[in-house]
Amino acid sequence: MFADFMVHALIAGIGVALVAGPIGTFVVWRRMAYFGDTLAHSALLGVALGFLLGVDPQLAVMLVCLLVALLLFFLQRQQRLPSDTLLGILSHSALSLGLVCIAFMEELRIDLLAYLFGDILAVGGRDILMIYLSACVALGLLLLIWRPLLAICLHEDLARVEGVRVDLVQLSFSCLLALVVAIMMKVVGLLLITSLFILPAAAVRRLSRSPEQMALFAALAGVVSVSGGLYGSWHLDTPAGPSIVVAAALLFALLQLVPARQ
Amino acid sequence: MAEALLELERICLVRNKRHILENVSCRIEPGEIVTLIGPNGAGKTSLLKVALGLSKSDSGRVQRSAELRIGYMPQKLIVDRTFPLSVARFMRLTGRYSDTELQQALAEVGAERLLAASLANLSGGELQRVLLGRALLRKPQLLVLDEPVQGVDVQGQVDLFELIGQLRDDFGCAVLMVSHDLHLVMAATDRVICLNQHICCTGTPEAVQRDEQFLKLFGAAILPHLAIYSHDAQHRHANCPHQGCCCQLGEGTAHVR
Numbered sequence: 001m002f003a004d005f006m007v008h009a010l011i012a013g014i015g016v017a018l019v020a021g022p023i024g025t026f027v028v029w030r031r032m033a034y035f036g037d038t039l040a041h042s043a044l045l046g047v048a049l050g051f052l053l054g055v056d057p058q059l060a061v062m063l064v065c066l067l068v069a070l071l072l073f074f075l076q077r078q079q080r081l082p083s084d085t086l087l088g089i090l091s092h093s094a095l096s097l098g099l100v101c102i103a104f105m106e107e108l109r110i111d112l113l114a115y116l117f118g119d120i121l122a123v124g125g126r127d128i129l130m131i132y133l134s135a136c137v138a139l140g141l142l143l144l145i146w147r148p149l150l151a152i153c154l155h156e157d158l159a160r161v162e163g164v165r166v167d168l169v170q171l172s173f174s175c176l177l178a179l180v181v182a183i184m185m186k187v188v189g190l191l192l193i194t195s196l197f198i199l200p201a202a203a204v205r206r207l208s209r210s211p212e213q214m215a216l217f218a219a220l221a222g223v224v225s226v227s228g229g230l231y232g233s234w235h236l237d238t239p240a241g242p243s244i245v246v247a248a249a250l251l252f253a254l255l256q257l258v259p260a261r262q
Numbered sequence: 263m264a265e266a267l268l269e270l271e272r273i274c275l276v277r278n279k280r281h282i283l284e285n286v287s288c289r290i291e292p293g294e295i296v297t298l299i300g301p302n303g304a305g306k307t308s309l310l311k312v313a314l315g316l317s318k319s320d321s322g323r324v325q326r327s328a329e330l331r332i333g334y335m336p337q338k339l340i341v342d343r344t345f346p347l348s349v350a351r352f353m354r355l356t357g358r359y360s361d362t363e364l365q366q367a368l369a370e371v372g373a374e375r376l377l378a379a380s381l382a383n384l385s386g387g388e389l390q391r392v393l394l395g396r397a398l399l400r401k402p403q404l405l406v407l408d409e410p411v412q413g414v415d416v417q418g419q420v421d422l423f424e425l426i427g428q429l430r431d432d433f434g435c436a437v438l439m440v441s442h443d444l445h446l447v448m449a450a451t452d453r454v455i456c457l458n459q460h461i462c463c464t465g466t467p468e469a470v471q472r473d474e475q476f477l478k479l480f481g482a483a484i485l486p487h488l489a490i491y492s493h494d495a496q497h498r499h500a501n502c503p504h505q506g507c508c509c510q511l512g513e514g515t516a517h518v519r
Binding site for chain 2: 028029031147148150151153154155157158159160161162163164201202205208209210211213214
C-alpha cells in the first residue's frame with residue numbers, strides 16, 4: 001500500500017529518531033533546548049555556503065554548526081552576556097545571514113521550504129546511508145562520554161573536582177549535536193529539529209527509572225512518532241515533517257495520562 | 263609542624279573590577295576542622311573554588327600536598343525533576359565502587375536506607391547526607407564542604423555538624439567548610455576564619471568570638487534573639503590587619519563556571 005518513497009522516508013526517519021532520542025534526553029536535562037534551536041537555525045547558513053562554495057550541503061551544515069557551537073562555547077566562557085542572549089544573537093544572525101546569502105544566489109533556485117520544514121519524502125539511498133553512518137558515529141561518541149556527561153549534568157564543579165574533563169566532554173557533545181542536526185534537517189526541517197530532541201525525551205520521563213532507560217524509551221518514542229507521523233501524512237495528505245512533530249506532541253500528551261513509575 | 267594539606271598564599275581574586283578576595287592566606291593542617299564564616303558576598307565560596315582549583319586567582323599561590331584526595335560537597339545540588347537517577351547511580355557516577363562500599367559510606371552518614379531512592383525525591387537533609395557519603399567514597403584527606411547544612415532544620419543542622427566532627431575522628435580527614443550558622447558551627451570547629459574579602463580575624467572559636475573585628479561583622483548575630491545578621495555598613499576595616507592588594511582592578515580574567 002505504501003510507495004517506495006514512503007519506505008525510504010520511514011527508514012530515514014527511524015534512523016534519525018533512534019539517535020535524536022538519547023541525545024534529546026541530555027538536551028532536556030542540560031536545558032539546552034535553545035542551544036539546539038541555535039544550531040538548527042545556523043544550519044541554513046551552512047546550506048547557503050555549501051551552494052556558494054560548491055561543497056556538499058550536508059557537510060557544510062555540519063561545519064557551520066560546529067563553528068557556531070565552538071563560538072558559543074568560547075563566548076559563554078567570557079561571561080560578558082547571559083547565555084540566552086548570546087544564543088538569541090547567534091541563532092537569529094545565522095538564520096538571517098543564511099536567508100540573505102540565498103537571496104544573493106539569483107541563478108540558483110533553492111527550495112527554501114524543504115530546508116525549513118524538511119523533505120523526508122525526497123530522501124534517496126545515499127541520504128539514508130549518510131543518516132545511518134552519522135547516527136552510528138554520534139551514538140558511538142555519546143556512549144563514550146555517557147558517564148562523564150551525566151556527572152556534568154548533575155553538577156559541573158563537582159564533576160571537575162572529581163577529575164572529569166568537563167570542557168572536553170562538553171565540546172564533544174557540541175560536535176555530536178552539530179552532526180545530528182545536519183542529518184535531522186532532511187527529516188523535519190531546521191525549524192522543527194529541536195522538537196524531535198525534546199518531545200520524545202519529555203514524553204517518556206515519567207516512565208523512566210534510570211538515565212539509560214529514559215534514553216532508550218526516548219528513542220522508541222521517536223520511532224513511534226516518525227511512523228505515526230508518516231502514516232498520518234500519507235492518509236491525510238499533510239506535510240511529512242510537521243506531521244511527525246504533531247505525532248510526537250500527541251504521544252507526549254497521551255503518555256502524560258499514564259501514572260508515573262517510582 | 264607537619265606538611266599542610268593545602269596552603270593558600272596571598273590570594274587575590276578580581277571580578278568585574280571588584281576585589282572578591284584580597285591577600286588571603288591560610289593553611290589547612292591534616293585532621294583539623296576549619297570553618298570560613300563571613301557575610302553574604304564575603305568571598306567564601308570564591309575562596310573554596312580557588313582552593314579546589316575551579317577558579318584561577320589573579321595573584322597568589324595555591325599549594326596542595328602531593329596526590330591530595332579531596333572530597334567535595336557543593337553548595338547546592340539542584341536535581342532536576344526530569345533527571346531519573348537513583349542514589350546508588352549518583353554515587354557511582356565518577357568512580358567504580360562495590361555495593362558494600364556504597365552501603366558502608368551511606369551507613370557512615372546514617373543514610374543506608376536511601377541507596378535505592380530517587381535522588382530527586384530526597385529531602386534537604388537527606389540529600390546533604392548522601393552528598394557527604396559520596397565524598398567519603400574517595401577516602402578523602404580533605405573534605406571541602408560548602409554550606410553543608412543549607413536547607414536543613416535546626417535539629418538536622420546540629421546532627422550534621424556532629425556527624426562532620428565524627429567523620430573527622432573516624433577518617434582522620436581535615437575539613438574546610440563554609441557556614442552561615444554562627445552558633446552551631448562554633449562548637450564543631452577547631453579554627454574559624456572570618457572572611458570579608460580579606461581575612462578579618464582568625465583563631466579558635468572562643469578567641470574569634472571575642473575579637474573586635476568579629477563583633478563588628480556579626481554584632482547583630484551575637485544578640486541572643488536575633489538569628490539574622492547583616493554586614494555592618496560602618497565597618498571600614500580601619501583596624502583590620504590586612505594589607506592592600508597589589509592587583510589592579512579590572513585585570514581579572516573571566517570566571518570559569
